[in-house]
Amino acid sequence: MESSEILKQVNKIFIDVLDNETIVLSNETTANDVEDWDSLTHIQLVVAIEKHFQMHFTSSEIRNWKNIGEMCVTISKRL
Amino acid sequence: MFLKGTKFQQAYVVDESVYSGFISLFRDENPLHTNEMFARAKGFKSRVMHGNILNGFISHFVGECLPLKNVIIHSQGISYSRPVYLNDTLELYVEVEDFFESVQTIEFKFFFENQNRIKIAKGKLSIGLI
Numbered sequence: 135m136e137s138s139e140i141l142k143q144v145n146k147i148f149i150d151v152l153d154n155e156t157i158v159l160s161n162e163t164t165a166n167d168v169e170d171w172d173s174l175t176h177i178q179l180v181v182a183i184e185k186h187f188q189m190h191f192t193s194s195e196i197r198n199w200k201n202i203g204e205m206c207v208t209i210s211k212r213l
Numbered sequence: 214m215f216l217k218g219t220k221f222q223q224a225y226v227v228d229e230s231v232y233s234g235f236i237s238l239f240r241d242e243n244p245l246h247t248n249e250m251f252a253r254a255k256g257f258k259s260r261v262m263h264g265n266i267l268n269g270f271i272s273h274f275v276g277e278c279l280p281l282k283n284v285i286i287h288s289q290g291i292s293y294s295r296p297v298y299l300n301d302t303l304e305l306y307v308e309v310e311d312f313f314e315s316v317q318t319i320e321f322k323f324f325f326e327n328q329n330r331i332k333i334a335k336g337k338l339s340i341g342l343i
Contacts, residue, residue, distance in 0.1 A: 177287065177316040177341060184313055191315040 135213050140206045147182050151175065161203025187213065214280060215319045219309040223278050225270045227262050227301050235266050262297040267325055267334055274305060275340055283343050287318065291336035295327070302328040307338070317342040 145159045152170050165171045171179070183205075184190055189212045199205045236242060244251035245261050252260045268291060275286055297303065307323040319342070324335035 174287075177318055180316045181313050181318055181320075181339075184315070190313065193315050193317070196315050 135210065137206055137210055140209050140213075141202070143186065144183060144202065144206060144209075147186055148179065151178050151182050159202050161201060161206065163202040164200070183209075189213075215309050215312045217309055217311060221274070221278065221307040223270075223274050223305045223307075225273075225303045225305060227266055227297055227299060227303065229299065231266060231269075232262060232299055235263050235269070239263075239265075257296055257298075259298045262299060262301070264291070264293050264297075264334070267291060267293075267297070267303075270303070270305060270325075271323070271336075271338060274307065275338070279340075281342065285341045285343050287339040287341050289336060289338045291334055293334045295331055295333040297327065297333055303333070310337075 141159060141161065145157065148157045148159060148168065148171075149155055152168070152175060154170065157168060159168075165176065180191065180196065187209050189209070191208065195208055199208070236247070241263055245255065245257070246252075246263055247260060249260055252258075268289065271289055271291070272286070275284055276282075304326045305323060306326070307321050310320045310322050312319050319340050321338040321340070322335070323338055325333050327333050
């Protein structure tokens, strides 16, 4: 899957989970850039993304991501 | 401990103390729950117990029956298929559906059966390890 397609699908998950149609993610996006992306919604987002792409991340992987782009790279490698 | 497919089971009774305690706490005195004649007129054999009593049992299960105390409920959803009556004995069956190590979250599916082995409710539950 193209990285742009992964980003698009992740964007849709963010919109659904955070119930915010205005969210537009880029590879550089971090939690500081998205309203309501806090410690609780973070869990919902990760679970939704793992389910959607049918894969599991590890806690160390998540800790090392600096932005959305790095998460998409991990997804891309697993697909 | 929380491998997919791990199962748990717990018995509950909707006795007078549970029923009256629920009403005392939450003030839901709708006649379906409190008026025998009203409930029968609506096609039920007796007063119908509050569906959210079962959510209380789920709370008890999570807080007291799992082999860990460091837990918090993230979400729970339940759908009801049959009424529960006073003094029904319920069996709660819970099964691990998935464990998300990344965010220390466990998802369960569950259902309740009554003393006649009839499924009366089912749902999903997500908890976090804190």
